[in-house]
Amino acid sequence: MSEAKVIQLRPLDDDEALAWLSSQPGGRIETSVSELARQFGWSATKLRRRLATWVEAGDITRPAGRRGRVVIAHALTRGAGHAGRNAPQADNAGAPDDAASAPATPVQHRGRRAVALGTAAVLFATALGLAAVGLTMNARFAASFGRTAEAAILLAAIGLAIDVLAVVLPSVAGQLWHHRSRSAAVLAWSIWVVALGMTLLAATGFASSNIGDAVAGRAKIADETSALAQRIERLRLERVGIAETRAVAAIEAELQRAQPGAQSAWKATAGCRDVTLATSGRACAGVLQLREDLATAQRRDALDGELREAEGRLAALPPIATADPQTKMAAEIVTWLSAGHVAPAPRDIDRLRIIGLTITPSLAGLVAMLALVLAQPRRT
Numbered sequence: 263m264s265e266a267k268v269i270q271l272r273p274l275d276d277d278e279a280l281a282w283l284s285s286q287p288g289g290r291i292e293t294s295v296s297e298l299a300r301q302f303g304w305s306a307t308k309l310r311r312r313l314a315t316w317v318e319a320g321d322i323t324r325p326a327g328r329r330g331r332v333v334i335a336h337a338l339t340r341g342a343g344h345a346g347r348n349a350p351q352a353d354n355a356g357a358p359d360d361a362a363s364a365p366a367t368p369v370q371h372r373g374r375r376a377v378a379l380g381t382a383a384v385l386f387a388t389a390l391g392l393a394a395v396g397l398t399m400n401a402r403f404a405a406s407f408g409r410t411a412e413a414a415i416l417l418a419a420i421g422l423a424i425d426v427l428a429v430v431l432p433s434v435a436g437q438l439w440h441h442r443s444r445s446a447a448v449l450a451w452s453i454w455v456v457a458l459g460m461t462l463l464a465a466t467g468f469a470s471s472n473i474g475d476a477v478a479g480r481a482k483i484a485d486e487t488s489a490l491a492q493r494i495e496r497l498r499l500e501r502v503g504i505a506e507t508r509a510v511a512a513i514e515a516e517l518q519r520a521q522p523g524a525q526s527a528w529k530a531t532a533g534c535r536d537v538t539l540a541t542s543g544r545a546c547a548g549v550l551q552l553r554e555d556l557a558t559a560q561r562r563d564a565l566d567g568e569l570r571e572a573e574g575r576l577a578a579l580p581p582i583a584t585a586d587p588q589t590k591m592a593a594e595i596v597t598w599l600s601a602g603h604v605a606p607a608p609r610d611i612d613r614l615r616i617i618g619l620t621i622t623p624s625l626a627g628l629v630a631m632l633a634l635v636l637a638q639p640r641r642t
Contacts, residue, residue: 273303290335385633393429396623403468427457432627465620481585490576501565506558517552
């Protein structure tokens, strides 16, 4: 009876190809490379590479065949055969040491599997956190454009839907590609690219507006702090130049006592305020000096009051010296590390920060896909 050839509707994977070889009578087949490649749905080049890999791994053997033909024998019992040939013989001292020949591969496999599952759990939890942050951030930013409550709700719903697509579609596309639904996987990746673009736009707007407002607030406080510090310095310098120590009330009392001594010129000088003659000047000298001392004491008291008020305002302000110390210090560090060859401005660091804060939440879908792939058992 002739053997019917089966045409595969889809290419076999490695496990299916090995299973087909083992299903042959005696686990052995003699055929040509082209016929076997058609049977598997592979190219001849791919088949030769797989045969070499399987032979090296010990999955198959290739005894000598006729010209133009290959003989393939599936080595299902290679472990048992090797064990039978290499098993130690029992002697009079006792039985062979079975514990020494027990493989440690299952224990190692379980250890690697536990590490993979733990890493996958951490990755998936991180993806959920990034997704929650991205959903909240983009929904709030989209809702901020609504002029009414209804419009805000609708815009927030659109933002949430777009973010859900950006998170879920990478895993969906990966599963579709795994199940050989290539066109559906390409469509899923295309939709993800569009959703990712919209998510990045919303995240960029949210990050830039909030960071910009925070930096502007810090800049206002820093400017006010600098202005107050300069004013205090100026007032202190002026205050140091005043040597008058008498109180204003004491000087006024002395002025009252000195006025009768200027009665000879009091009326002619309008109370020692319009002194033009030398004799009037001598008569009003004491009064004029006391009035000058009184003005100096009043200015001294005014300076003390302004200093107390400025120092109080400065103490009430938050201790903010610069508007954005992160960008400034990062730019200085990069310039220092590169010996001046790369000298970014703080504005460049600010753009890089916004890009990082924008892209990271948008990667939640890819992180979740990696976690799911890592959690899947390895095929042997």
